[in-house]
Amino acid sequence: MYNFHFGFSDAPFSIAPDPRYLYLSEQHREALAHLLYGIGDHGGFVVLTGEVGTGKTTVCRCLLQQLPQHIDVAFIVNPKLNSLELLQTVCDELAVAVPESPSSKQLIDALNAFLLATHARGRNTILIIDEAQNLDPEVLEQLRLLTNLETNDRKLLQLILLGQPELNTLLAQPSLRQLAQRITARYHLRPLSRDEVNRYIEHRLAIAGCRGHLFSPGAIALIYSYSQGIPRLINLLCDRALLGVYSRNGSLVDTAMVRRAAREVLPPRQRRVNRATASALALAVIVVGACALWFWRAPRPPQPPTAAVAAPLGWREELRHIDTSEPAALQQLYQLWGGGADTGKPTPTCQDWHDDTLRCLRLGAIGVEELKRYNRPVVLQLRGAGDKPRFVLLKRLEQDAARISAGAREWDVPWPELAGQWSGDALLLVAAPVEQLPLQPGATGSLVAWIDSRLYRYFHRNEPRWQREGYDHSDRLREGVPKPAWLVSHHLALRVQTAGGDTYDAPLLAQVKRFQQEQGLQENGVIDLATLLVISRLLDVDQPRLSDALIQRGS
DSSP states (O other): OOHHHHTOSSOTTOOSOOGGGOOOOHHHHHHHHHHHHHHTSSSEEEEEEESTTSSHHHHHHHHHHTOOTTEEEEEESOOOOOHHHHHHHHHHHTTOOOOSSOOHHHHHHHHHHHHHHHHHTTOEEEEEESSGGGOOHHHHHHHHHHTTOBOSSOBSOEEEEEEOTHHHHHHTSGGGHHHHTTEEEEEEEOOOOHHHHHHHHHHHHHHTTOOSOOBOHHHHHHHHHHHTTOHHHHHHHHHHHHHHHHHTTOSOBOHHHHHHHHHHHSOHHHHHHHHHHHHHHHHHHHHHHHHHHHHHHSOOOOOOOOOOOOOOOOHHHHGGGSOOOHHHHHHHHHHHTTOOOOOSSOOOOGGGOOOSSOEEEEEOSOOHHHHHHHTOOEEEEEOOSTTOOEEEEEEEEETTEEEEEETTEEEEEEHHHHHTTEEEEEEEEESSOGGGOSBOTTOBSHHHHHHHHHHHHHHOTTSOSSSSTTOOTTTTOOTTOOOOHHHHHHHHHTOOOOSOOSBOOHHHHHHHHHHHHHTTOOOSSOBOHHHHHHHHHHHOTTSOOSOSOOOOTTO
16 A cells, blocks of 8 residues: 555565565574575474564575475475375375375375385475474374385485474474484574664565665664564564555654554553563662662761872773774774674785675765765774874764774764764775776676676566576675675575676666666766665665664665
8 A cells, every 4th residue: 555655666564474575684594594404404304483473484485485496395384184184285285196085094105106206206305384383293293104205315205394382392292202303403483683673674675675764763663672573573563654654644654653553453462561561661760760869878988088080081082092003993894794703813904905705995085975875884094193094993873973993992973073083085895896896888797797686686576586597696706705694695595586697788787777867876877886885785785784774865
């Protein structure tokens, strides 16, 4: 209903398990990795559990999207079956021919013959059961017996069980200990953290084609409080809040709209839990305040005179006693991008940067508007004493409040005060082969493929993913190069499709010009640094950001 109003390609907060919208938090990546490991282990059980609405089914459907063509899948979504009905359902899912009104033995014999035949043709078979906590122990025992179908060197059937936490309790029963011993991989999905909720909302809005900032920071904090990090509840609250904003012809979801949405979609018990939490917090504040007042008024023994204590140093004065070199600041920026802790080896300056995954760029003579447009943490060069410049990491920029760091210290500094010390030069890390910039039509190379893959995702979000086989889904990064989690997340689970190869041809030129026009860039078809950084900001949503609340075109 509100898609046209906000410019969405489709509803960003549908509760349908659409793998396109899967936000790969660290634990979702681990869950997917467990499933991939399990199905590659040639037999046994894989168990994925989690509270209602944490994304188990969506992770599984994401797995299905990237399964090779030689794997056959039976997916059972209604496990309220007896042993005979389960066998019949598995045979129906795999199109196994069975006699009319078959017995359990006939079904098992037919299934065994099918699995042997598919194995001889080089194919594998996987059985996935959703809501597996509803399975009867008798049915689980029948599933264990199915894993006895095997050859001399491998199992013929692999099973994935998805369920709520009660599934672990069920599998812990002594009568099912033989099944428990065949579980080769387990993982439990937890709710999202406060920061992950923010990134989750941003991710879904970006996939739907969001062209603006729709949720205030207070609204996101309240959504986390109501949902406690459960993705399905986040979707319900966001969807109803956006509907409320649309009904009032508004453009921003605030806390009042989130409270109204919670009253409409959440059960009273869950709303009372949040009010009870708030009341407990208020009571704690009162108790602490009363204790502090008593302590302040209590008589104290006289103290001997002491020397005057110096006032705390300002951030500019503290920088004099901290390593503010360019390599030290770049090391901090690298860690924000998922790099490891400092190994003791010297970090190079920007011009000598040699990381195979990230490129360092020196941006000269830019202003705060460019920083907001790129929306990436940067190293700022400050005016130093004499010929020695100082460098600090700008980690956040919210309205006129900046957060900077150097060494092990952080400061919240008013932006006008920081801007007065900034020379105008900045250092930026980019996950793209930027040394090939600028790109003109007719150019070739890995950066063309990088641009092509992201613009395809930008303009073709609703098309099937797996149409073009043989594309290098790692974006042509060299084999063996370590990649941080943020860089491989989409390639691990989403396998984002691309539109072509590594030549800047006429179709790509049309897409580049259209993108530049939509984002307010110079519409010349030349891929310069500004165009590349805006593409990265919109499509590489898991990378570190300078701000979560910048109100700007296309953010």
